[in-house]
Amino acid sequence: MALRLLYMFLCQMLGWLVLCGRSSRSKDAEILVLRHEVAVLHRHAPRPRLSWADRAILSAMTRRLPALLRRRRLVTPATLLAWHRRLVRRKWRQPPARPGRPPLADDLTTLILRLAKDNPTRGYIRIQGELRRLGHRVAAATIRRVLRRNKIPPASVRATEQSWRAFLHTQANTLLATDSFHIDCTITLKRLYVFFVMETGTRTVYVLGVTAHPTGD
Known part of the structure; x- marks a missing residue:
């Protein structure tokens, strides 16, 4: 695109050198014809689509014209100012910020779900307190939203x-x-019944009794 812009500037410079060798009467006649053609284009032709190179040429060359002639061009001074403002905004534009709060990390979401499943009686506030003790600051509304989503x-x-x-x-x-x-003795083949109790938390087993007659007194 830079080569295209340079080519267009060279064409304009060559055209300006050619104009230097022409008489003023010929230049005035060409200006009148060009102004009439522009007026016809404004009345009948649709709005032209200009490339960035066309905009650069028009912006640079229109500055050399008198103020009265600038109003009769294909591009008005207001359009030129709009192009300039657009370039300024594009140069100093900040990257668009994502709306709302940043999303929770996957490991933090997994931790919230684990706390809720392992502790069925704990609500949003208690889960929030557990997370705070672990070094995570999460709002109760965020915890409610995570649980509802899952x-x-x-x-x-x-x-x-x-x-x-x-x-x-x-x-x-x-x-x-x-x-x-029950167990069976190896020699006498006598069957003995064993009654035991186990602590669920520690898996400790206590034998409460051994008898050969479980239905007896």
């Missing part, structure tokens, strides 16, 4: 819809599991 209900609903796995995870230290099994 179809996780509020704490009041999650507490009533708690799964058995989540119940065991939260109440493991207070639960006891009980069961029994």
Whole structure:
């Protein structure tokens, strides 16, 4: 494009040198014809589409004309000023800022979901407090939006819809599991029944009794 602009400037300079050798009467006649052609174009032709090189030539050459002749050109002085303002805005334009708050990081979103699933009774404020203790400052509204987007209900609903796995995870230290099994002696083939209890949290097993008659007194 720079070569095209240079070529157009050279053509204008050659045209100006040719005009230097012509008489004033011939120049005046050509100016009158050109003004009439411009008037005809304004009346009948659609608005022309100018390239950036055409705009540069017109802006540079129109400055040499008297103020009265500038108004009768294909491009008005107001259009030239609009081109200049557009160039200034393009030069000093700041990159467009993204509207709204920046999105949460994926690892922070995963942490919010994990806290909500592992702690069904904790609401938005308590999750916000846990995040703050971990060094993350997140608004309660943002936490609510993340949970709603992932179809996780509020704490009041999650507490009533708690799964058995989540119940065991939260109440493991207070639960006891009980069961029994039997063993057969190698020599006498006598069957013994063992009754035991296991602490769910520590997996500690306590044998409560061994008997050969589980249905007896």
